[in-house]
Amino acid sequence: MGDSKTIQNRILKHNDTRTDVKRWNANDTINEFIKDEKEIQAIQDEVEGHFQGVLDALVIDTENDHNTNETAKRVAKMFVREIFAGRYEPMPRVTTFPNEGGGNGSGRYDQVYISGPITIRSTCAHHMMPIVGNCWIGIKPGDKVIGLSKFNRLVDWVASRPQIQEEMTEQIADIIEEQTDPEALAVVIKAQHFCLTHRGVKEHESDMTTSVMRGKFQKEVALRNEFLSLMNNMRGHHS
Numbered sequence: 001m002g003d004s005k006t007i008q009n010r011i012l013k014h015n016d017t018r019t020d021v022k023r024w025n026a027n028d029t030i031n032e033f034i035k036d037e038k039e040i041q042a043i044q045d046e047v048e049g050h051f052q053g054v055l056d057a058l059v060i061d062t063e064n065d066h067n068t069n070e071t072a073k074r075v076a077k078m079f080v081r082e083i084f085a086g087r088y089e090p091m092p093r094v095t096t097f098p099n100e101g102g103g104n105g106s107g108r109y110d111q112v113y114i115s116g117p118i119t120i121r122s123t124c125a126h127h128m129m130p131i132v133g134n135c136w137i138g139i140k141p142g143d144k145v146i147g148l149s150k151f152n153r154l155v156d157w158v159a160s161r162p163q164i165q166e167e168m169t170e171q172i173a174d175i176i177e178e179q180t181d182p183e184a185l186a187v188v189i190k191a192q193h194f195c196l197t198h199r200g201v202k203e204h205e206s207d208m209t210t211s212v213m214r215g216k217f218q219k220e221v222a223l224r225n226e227f228l229s230l231m232n233n234m235r236g237h238h239s
Contacts, residue, residue: 133191
């Protein structure tokens with residue numbers, strides 16, 4: 001059964017012998033290098049041991065403090081199985097469908113549609129504090145489409161990693177573009193960062209908005225403005 005060092009060595013061996021070098025940064029998925037569930041459990045067990053060391057270093061008597069007696073175990077499970085699960089779990093299965101049946105006589109839908117707000121629950125890689133907000137995805141479809149729920153699943157998979165918002169926005173756009181090959185794609189994220197609200201300046205009135213525009217949304221101002229107008233009238237944008 002492999003542990004974190006075994007998985008690191010697999011990545012390093014891959015990069016030494018292959019031309020398609022794989023990153024293993026905080027916001028990367030390493031699922032392809034994990035053989036089975038037992039290895040994920042081994043990572044979780046290792047994280048538990050190290051986090052117990054953190055609590056010990058903070059001079060917390062976890063043996064006699066009933067509040068923290070199993071905190072290391074809970075935190076390890078939360079990291080590996082929940083808030084960082086996008087690193088270890090495979091990408092959600094996505095089924096594409098032909099873009100057919102449009103009402104314009106062309107046999108396909110050729111207008112803009114938007115999915116959102118999609119809840120963002122992520123973690124800042126700098127301070128390991130939550131990033132919480134909403135995501136909107138705009139599409140002018142090409143020859144294929146995916147079900148609306150798949151946008152939510154893909155966003156959650158990418159968001160469930162330590163990262164910064166700018167890169168998360170790009171990653172979400174990359175995956176949706178790869179899956180749908182749209183004529184136009186827009187991804188907008190508006191989020192609050194707890195590393196800003198709960199430490200440092202402790203500013204509770206600020207949030208951050210990032211956007212990625214591709215295809216015709218990037219090149220055609222009128223189409224981009226149509227997306228922005230529709231998005232600005234959707235739920236969650238002004239909250």
